[in-house]
Amino acid sequence: MELSNHVAAPLELLLERYPDLACCKEQILEAFAVLKSSYQKGGKLLVAGNGGSAADAEHIVGELMKSFVLPRKLSEDFSNRLLEVDGELGQTLQMHLQGALPAIALDGHLSLSTAYMNDCEPLLCFAQQVNGFGVAGDVFLGISTSGNSKNIMYAAVTARAKGMPVIGLTGEKESALSGFADVCIRVPRTQTYQIQELHLPVYHCLCLMLEEEFFGA
Numbered sequence: 001m002e003l004s005n006h007v008a009a010p011l012e013l014l015l016e017r018y019p020d021l022a023c024c025k026e027q028i029l030e031a032f033a034v035l036k037s038s039y040q041k042g043g044k045l046l047v048a049g050n051g052g053s054a055a056d057a058e059h060i061v062g063e064l065m066k067s068f069v070l071p072r073k074l075s076e077d078f079s080n081r082l083l084e085v086d087g088e089l090g091q092t093l094q095m096h097l098q099g100a101l102p103a104i105a106l107d108g109h110l111s112l113s114t115a116y117m118n119d120c121e122p123l124l125c126f127a128q129q130v131n132g133f134g135v136a137g138d139v140f141l142g143i144s145t146s147g148n149s150k151n152i153m154y155a156a157v158t159a160r161a162k163g164m165p166v167i168g169l170t171g172e173k174e175s176a177l178s179g180f181a182d183v184c185i186r187v188p189r190t191q192t193y194q195i196q197e198l199h200l201p202v203y204h205c206l207c208l209m210l211e212e213e214f215f216g217a
Contacts, residue, residue, distance in 0.1 A: 003029075003209075006216045010208035018201055020188050028202065030183040032209050034165045038139045039214065044102035046134055046164075048126040048155055049143035052196050054107040056143050056169075056203065063207040064101040072099030072215045099215055104133055106155070126155035136163030144168070145195040147175020147184075156180055169202065171195040 003011075011029070015022055035045065045064065047057040066072070074082075074097055082090035082097075106129045107113075113125050120128070130140060140159035142152040147170035156166045156177065168177040168184035171192075178184040187198035 004212075004216075007209050007212045010205045010212065014201055014205040018198065021198065021202065023188055024185050024202065027183055027185040028205060031167050031185060032206055034167060034183060035139055035206065035210060036213055038137055038165070039101055039210070041137050043135075043137040043139060044104065044133075045139050045141060046104050046106060046130055046159070047141045047143065048106040048129075048152060050107075050149055050151070052192075053143035053145065053169075053199070054105070056196070056199055057105040057107055057141075059200070060141070060203050060207065061103040061105045063204070064103040064210065066100065067098050068207055068211050070211050070215050072211075074099060101210055101214060104129075106130070106133075123151045124154050126151050127158040130155045130158045130162065130164070134159060134162050134164050138162075138164045139167060140164050141167045141169065142177055142181070143170075143199065144175070144177055145171050145192045145199075147171065147173065147177040147186075149177075152177060153180070169199055 011025070015025065038045070047060050049057045074094065079094045082093045106126045109129065112129070116125050116128050134140065140156060142156050144152045147168065153176050159166050166181045168181035170177055170184060170186050171190055172186050172188045173190060178186055185202055187195055187202060189195045189198055
């Protein structure tokens with residue numbers, strides 16, 4: 001796909017710093033295209049993982065929902081509407097709110113999660129949230145070092161049924177998720193901690209590319 005120089009730069013830097021990830025270049029580009037298309041149409045990202053991958057899900061949301069490396073000024077129209085609603089409060093909001101790319105980490109809703117796990121089926125906790133939050137055109141990103149986490153797969157099936165593209169982020173082995181996802185980024189490692197060490201630069205790259213696309217010059 002054609003990318004502007006600014007959007008392509010994070011990927012070029014990623015491959016320069018982590019040459020082993022050259023095997024993932026096409027999948028990173030495909031994942032970026034899926035996310036870009038969703039955001040252009042007003043969609044959002046739902047992210048889920050277990051353990052360290054749950055922390056990664058939260059990390060991704062943090063980079064998308066506020067400024068990562070670029071300033072994200074509000075549109076003039078929205079800034080003016082804030083002032084129209086309340087001059088004093090609107091001025092503070094105008095100065096400090098930032099543009100956001102909507103994203104939700106599904107591990108972070110303890111009351112809902114524990115209620116559902118206790119009352120229903122524990123492995124379907126993420127799937128229930130995809131069912132509740134997700135709409136056609138949103139994107140589900142499932143992070144699993146093995147690619148075989150059952151709760152991630154249940155969520156992925158639910159996402160597909162709702163018309164949501166599925167992106168997987170896994171290790172290098174073929175897995176249930178790699179065979180099912182629309183795009184699966186399989187980093188070239190097999191040990192869990194080494195897989196996680198490469199997941200971070202991959203999703204940082206995607207977040208940087210998206211920020212350049214939507215908030216860059």
